[in-house]
Amino acid sequence: MTAPFDQLAYARRVLRAEAASLDVVAGRLDDGFNRVADVLLACRGRVAVIGVGKSADIGQKTVGTLNSTGTRAYTLDATRAVHGDLGSVHPDDVALLLSHSGESEELIRLIAPLKKLAAGVLAITGSAASTLARAVDAAVVYGPVIEACPLNLAPSSSTTVMLALGDALAFTLVEQRQFTADEFATFHPAGSLGRKLAVVSEWMRRGDELRVAPETDTVREVFAKVRHTGRRTGAIMLTDAAGRLSGLFTDSDLARLFENREDRLLDSPIAAVMTRAPVVIGPEVRVTVALDALKARKFSELPVVDADGRPIGMLDITDLIGLDSHAGETNSQSHLRLIGRKSA
Template sequence: MPDSTESAFDKIDYARRVLRAEAASLDVVAGRLDDGFNRVADALFACRGRVAVIGVGKSADVGQKTVGTFNSTGTRAYILDATRAVHGDLGSIHPDDVALLLSHSGESEELVRLLGPLKKLASSLLAITSSAGSALGRAADAAIVYGPIKEACPLALAPSTSTTVMLALGDALAFTLLEQRQFTADEFAKFHPAGSLGRKLALVSELMRRGSELRIAAQTDTVREVFAKVRHTGRRTGAIMLVDADGRLAGLFTDSDLARLFENREDRLLDAPVAHVMTHAPVVIAPESRVAVALDVLRARKFSELPVVDEAGRPVGMLDITDLIGLDPLAGGADSRPALRLIDRKSA
């Protein structure tokens, strides 16, 4: 049985204090930012090669994440292990590359012995550190100096707040460069073809059902004729797209609509034109829109199917919710800069 001391320890309260301590330090560091941030960002933006990110220990772990964020947002970068660097890996640095060194103290032995060689090999030497007077701070051509901070570790030993600060500053640099380059969601999508993120960034045209998988009929056909004529192969969708004489989408009739006719004892309508019972002017989406936009619509409107139409309003595909299970809408929706076309024909 746990003793009274252990049972009295409020773990959630303590965890909240740790998080709030680190959050407070981030706020302090944000207020300390000066022209050093501008100079580092300008050097990275002007870099004609790649960014070599170098750190030791936990700073190297932060560097790995920063490299990933750089690469995915338009700033080419690679991680350079400090120990391997002094044993030959400095050969990976091109004269057009910029070296970005991460060190809380600025005095890490492994980094300090790299300063001289890096000055000769890289186009510029940049730093993220807490001390402008450190060996790293003095050697750097430009540095983000975030100043003294208190580690959240109760022993004040394990890197905690310091690594959180460096991680956030790496994000701040990456996203500042993203804005300067006007990096778009289309470019971001090129670097994320896999996983749920890649699918959400994909275009509707890449995931929609098409061709023989679609159920399309004329709006002048009766309900009975529609179900007798419509044939499809592959994945089954629960919606039939009804078109006018020019082939433009005029309405939608679903399996649920058919079930309601029977539930309401309206069997006579089976021999009436489907136009009488279909959903007129349904919400549609364009094939060049992002899947994330379609997910937002399906979720907000509680739809199971979303017709895809071309510029003339002709059906070219169908998005079915069963094909997108496991994908949640991107927070805040998709980037507004790429061309999107979502049409609610009821209000058009």
């Protein structure tokens, strides 16, 4: 009887084969990469990425990476291009052609018209001797790779290499342009990534959703007078005579008064039982920094104040459920003022 096929072992072989190809290609990179990167960096228009078959799929991902990291790009279908879509190419654009063999007929016939229409024609290919590599202005040539496919036919290692080279070019441009996380966030307003890159002002509760009262009112008066609409928050922000945040009083604080049989304090100024100098955060701080503070100190709410210390919002942990903290966030302490007890 033959031994059962070990799927896990074979999958690991495929992954290691593709990883090995990346390592080999990394060692082969030469000045061709520099020339291609320089042309892309100098591009005043957009990058038209063109591929055929699996290379076209890689091209779509490369376009997405370029667009999200500050290099404007678009895909151009090779077949449609020769039937009129070349009209989308602007004289300031640069064309980037993707082909493992460098002999794709659809791409070869585009080189001459692209040279007339675009500011530059570049390529990523596996063959330095190919028609494509020899005809373009500059090319990243990664050389021969062994496909991970057991038949050595289906594009696998070659497409992984091409994909990684697209990333390498995009991220090289990120470094040279000093593209920032704030700029990246501008292009990612939606989804979990957008939420991680958002700033506090985009997520905080504001206006009628806030519970704000003067610190001179009694606890009873505060709870009798404070009204709000929308999502409920479990904390009341207390202000001094100048309107600056002076303390915080939570529903948990109220419960503790009853638990400790300190009902008499209900008719004392709330300043006597509030949490003084609570942790606060600014409106332009990243949500991930605020989330780190909430999780680390087991807070439920985080007041948001302006430059003068006046309350303008409240960040509630219930609004951020499902949003994971961004690993590696630094300097969060510079945005926070610490206190000795929890706010909830």
